[in-house]
Amino acid sequence: MTIVIFGGAGDLAHRKLLPALYNLNLDGLLPPRVAIVGVGRKPTTDDQYRAFAKDGIEKFSRRPIDVHAWETFAAALFFGAADIDSPEGLAPLGARLDIIEHERGLNGDRIYYLAIPPTLFQPTVKQLARSRFVPASDGKTARVIVEKPIGRDLASARAINDAIADVFEERQIYRIDHYLGKETVQNILVMRFANSIFEPLFNQKYVDHVQITVAEEEGVGTRAGYYEQAGALRDMMQNHILQLLAMVAMEPPHSLDPDVIRDERLEVLRSLRHLEGEDVDANVVRGQYAGGFIAGKPVPGYRNEKNVKSASRTETYVALRVSIDNWRWAGVPFFLRTGKRLPKRASEISVHLKDVPPILFNADPSARLDPSILSIRIQPDEGFSLGINSKVPGPHVQVFPVKMDFHYGSTFGGTSPEAYERLLLDVIAGDATLFMRRDAVEAAWQWVMPILDRWEQRGDHGLSSYPAGEWGPADGEQLIQTTGRRWLAP
Amino acid sequence: MAGAVADRVWRDSAPDAIEHDLAVLWRELGQGEIKIARAVMSNLIVVRAPAKDRRALTDIVSGLPLEQVTARHPSRTIVLEHCHRNTSDQPFAAGVGIVTYGPPAARYGVEQIVVRSVCPEAPLLSMLRRLVRGDVPTSVWWTEDLSDGAPFDPLLTVGRQLVYDSQQWKDVRRGLSAILPLVDNHRIDLADLNWRRLAPLRRALLHARGPLKGDGWRNVTIEISHAPGQAAIAALLGGWLRSERPPDAPIVAVEPRVAERDALIAVTVADMAAILTARGAEVSMPSEPPLVVAAPRESHAEAIAAEMRSLSPDATLLAALRALRS
Numbered sequence: 001m002t003i004v005i006f007g008g009a010g011d012l013a014h015r016k017l018l019p020a021l022y023n024l025n026l027d028g029l030l031p032p033r034v035a036i037v038g039v040g041r042k043p044t045t046d047d048q049y050r051a052f053a054k055d056g057i058e059k060f061s062r063r064p065i066d067v068h069a070w071e072t073f074a075a076a077l078f079f080g081a082a083d084i085d086s087p088e089g090l091a092p093l094g095a096r097l098d099i100i101e102h103e104r105g106l107n108g109d110r111i112y113y114l115a116i117p118p119t120l121f122q123p124t125v126k127q128l129a130r131s132r133f134v135p136a137s138d139g140k141t142a143r144v145i146v147e148k149p150i151g152r153d154l155a156s157a158r159a160i161n162d163a164i165a166d167v168f169e170e171r172q173i174y175r176i177d178h179y180l181g182k183e184t185v186q187n188i189l190v191m192r193f194a195n196s197i198f199e200p201l202f203n204q205k206y207v208d209h210v211q212i213t214v215a216e217e218e219g220v221g222t223r224a225g226y227y228e229q230a231g232a233l234r235d236m237m238q239n240h241i242l243q244l245l246a247m248v249a250m251e252p253p254h255s256l257d258p259d260v261i262r263d264e265r266l267e268v269l270r271s272l273r274h275l276e277g278e279d280v281d282a283n284v285v286r287g288q289y290a291g292g293f294i295a296g297k298p299v300p301g302y303r304n305e306k307n308v309k310s311a312s313r314t315e316t317y318v319a320l321r322v323s324i325d326n327w328r329w330a331g332v333p334f335f336l337r338t339g340k341r342l343p344k345r346a347s348e349i350s351v352h353l354k355d356v357p358p359i360l361f362n363a364d365p366s367a368r369l370d371p372s373i374l375s376i377r378i379q380p381d382e383g384f385s386l387g388i389n390s391k392v393p394g395p396h397v398q399v400f401p402v403k404m405d406f407h408y409g410s411t412f413g414g415t416s417p418e419a420y421e422r423l424l425l426d427v428i429a430g431d432a433t434l435f436m437r438r439d440a441v442e443a444a445w446q447w448v449m450p451i452l453d454r455w456e457q458r459g460d461h462g463l464s465s466y467p468a469g470e471w472g473p474a475d476g477e478q479l480i481q482t483t484g485r486r487w488l489a490p
Numbered sequence: 491m492a493g494a495v496a497d498r499v500w501r502d503s504a505p506d507a508i509e510h511d512l513a514v515l516w517r518e519l520g521q522g523e524i525k526i527a528r529a530v531m532s533n534l535i536v537v538r539a540p541a542k543d544r545r546a547l548t549d550i551v552s553g554l555p556l557e558q559v560t561a562r563h564p565s566r567t568i569v570l571e572h573c574h575r576n577t578s579d580q581p582f583a584a585g586v587g588i589v590t591y592g593p594p595a596a597r598y599g600v601e602q603i604v605v606r607s608v609c610p611e612a613p614l615l616s617m618l619r620r621l622v623r624g625d626v627p628t629s630v631w632w633t634e635d636l637s638d639g640a641p642f643d644p645l646l647t648v649g650r651q652l653v654y655d656s657q658q659w660k661d662v663r664r665g666l667s668a669i670l671p672l673v674d675n676h677r678i679d680l681a682d683l684n685w686r687r688l689a690p691l692r693r694a695l696l697h698a699r700g701p702l703k704g705d706g707w708r709n710v711t712i713e714i715s716h717a718p719g720q721a722a723i724a725a726l727l728g729g730w731l732r733s734e735r736p737p738d739a740p741i742v743a744v745e746p747r748v749a750e751r752d753a754l755i756a757v758t759v760a761d762m763a764a765i766l767t768a769r770g771a772e773v774s775m776p777s778e779p780p781l782v783v784a785a786p787r788e789s790h791a792e793a794i795a796a797e798m799r800s801l802s803p804d805a806t807l808l809a810a811l812r813a814l815r816s
Binding site: 217292293294295296297298343344350366367370373375380381385387392398400401402403405407409410411412413415469471488489490 | 505516522528615616623625799
């Protein structure tokens with residue numbers, strides 16, 4: 001197996017991909033015969049590339065460098081230069097790959113990882129076809145991994161998908177949403193469908209509402225060029241959060257077959273009630289962070305960040321009230337929010353069960369009982385907990401909410417594999433369960449487009465400001481408070 | 491639930507590495523043979539004023555019965571030593587630890603975070619928001635004398651309950667001026683440990699003379715005296731008596747004279763006399779045997795833990811404080 005990383009000298013490879021491959025190697029999970037070839041424009045020697053990889057692993061790997069493991073890993077690392085813009089730009093790379101594969105006794109099975117800007121997806125894929133990097137039917141495997149963002153709207157997503165589909169069959173395409181590779185996200189399926197206690201409760205009869213929060217402490221940082229064109233809705237909501245929503249709300253699949261699971265996730269996306277026109281105004285809040293404090297330190301407002309326009313309308317926060325129009329979830333609101341410069345980094349799903357009738361312990365309106373909440377903590381404090389009311393020991397009937405808490409760190413010890421480890425391993429194994437199929441990507445865009453269109457119509461109107469370090473703008477609080485509920489801070 | 495401390499682990503940290511460092515400690519503990527459950531029923535922010543003799547971060551917790559409190563009510567404890575200053579090069583220092591309790595078969599661990607801050611309120615709020623868990627109630631335990639300064643706004647923003655002890659007040663008037671503005675703040679419940687001490691006397695008086703709105707309290711003169719240092723509990727008693735009696739009832743007189751025997755406070759209601767001691771309340775009435783209500787035997791830590799378990803506002807305390815405001 002040869003893993004060819006386009007953008008091999010880039011930030012994603014440095015911080016995520018090479019450390020992930022190293023950790024797979026450390027666990028003996030890479031194929032016995034493997035080559036990892038970084039591809040970039042700038043000529044780089046193999047030794048220089050190995051030094052680049054070692055630096056990334058030292059800085060970002062979840063486990064430190066093991067001398068012996070590093071030596072075997074480094075021996076499988078190579079670099080090949082390529083110029084995508086030139087018609088014959090991949091020819092030298094093709095020759096290089098053939099030599100590496102011959103020398104290492106590899107069979108020519110390849111994975112092409114497009115860790116490159118989306119504008120380069122189409123030319124790169126075309127070049128792969130033109131240079132005959134994708135075998136037609138000679139028994140060799142070729143797979144392509146595509147990083148988000150897949151488009152910036154439905155039309156561009158379709159264009160990218162069409163271009164890739166011209167070269168690869170859908171079964172060969174692995175669209176990464178790294179959220180799906182997180183242990184806790186995978187555990188959603190296990191929790192729901194491997195325990196008889198939860199699944200009977202997951203419906204409109206018992207669930208009052210569901211919240212999904214993906215909060216980032218960081219600002220736009222060095223990604224302003226990309227983020228100015230994207231914003232929170234495209235960057236987080238259209239992909240990660242809708243995928244989380246699909247995992248929580250999907251029907252039980254009849255098997256663990258990748259397409260069966262992906263069909264069920266797609267059904268959720270197709271059941272989302274479309275928001276258009278004034279419905280968008282009533283159910284979607286967008287905001288942009290102003291100056292404030294994060295972890296005690298002053299931080300600038302979005303419009304004062306480097307490479308951000310002084311009158312930028314890009315939203316750094318978005319909150320939505322969403323309905324799923326199917327039998328299971330009819331009438332259950334889903335509140336979704338994400339934002340930058342929120343008080344802490346945390347991704348969490350909370351399922352709020354309905355209140356008990358106000359007859360016994362909560363008969364007095366001033367003595368409301370806390371609702372039972374199932375919280376699924378995706379990061380950083382991985383685990384889940386169930387809040388239930390319990391009697392405080394003593395002669396009086398006093399009720400206090402207690403937690404049944406599962407905490408990965410204290411239960412299993414050690415560190416969980418990074419999402420990219422799991423996802424790369426799945427591509428090597430040919431398991432597409434945790435990857436997005438074309439129809440799901442386009443269904444998500446289809447749902448998001450009317451919101452983007454409405455914002456375009458309204459311009460600045462409806463874009464609220466919030467101080468960095470707050471949980472978003474006041475409108476975001478009102479979105480949920482007007483329904484008699486409140487956001488659960490992670 | 492009050493297990494003995496089994497172990498403590500600790501590491502110095504940095505403000506932006508607190509969660510990471512706690513995760514590291516949990517992973518280290520998780521690799522041991524004894525499995526440890528993380529226990530967290532509340533956030534407990536413990537506020538201490540800066541002191542010159544506390545140099546190390548670990549000194550900030552010295553003298554506080556923190557482990558006894560969290561053994562009874564396991565909480566993510568955030569011990570905060572805060573100094574308000576408009577500028578500072580080093581606004582925060584932090585350390586994290588885990589205290590484990592109980593026998594090997596039922597061992598649980600509680601997180602402890604110690605933060606020393608020198609900054610204005612806005613950065614402090616951003617720090618506290620980062621540290622409290624949103625899925626459990628947050629209690630603020632003000633360990634200092636409130637007559638020296640009111641609780642700062644960030645605590646009232648993140649907290650659901652303010653636990654304090656008015657017995658510490660050197661100046662009752664100033665202590666009340668710190669607390670009274672919070673009486674109508676519906677976001678935060680007040681829990682005064684001194685009010686808890688007063689409970690046996692309140693019960694005894696009601697038992698002896700009936701509800702405050704009843705005839706037994708109409709047209710009677712009430713006098714309260716208290717031992718030195720017990721002015722706050724006497725004021726609370728006065729506020730409580732005023733709160734429900736008819737508006738035209740004679741004013742309750744509170745005298746700072748030494749009460750009888752070992753009494754903390756003494757009260758006379760017409761021909762009835764009552765005292766509150768550390769052991770409980772005793773009411774004497776002519777031609778009747780004394781009426782005695784024992785005080786619960788509880789430590790400081792038990793009292794705090796008990797208050798933290800109460801999530802409903804104490805309407806009677808609020809009414810008593812409102813009466814003191816008027």
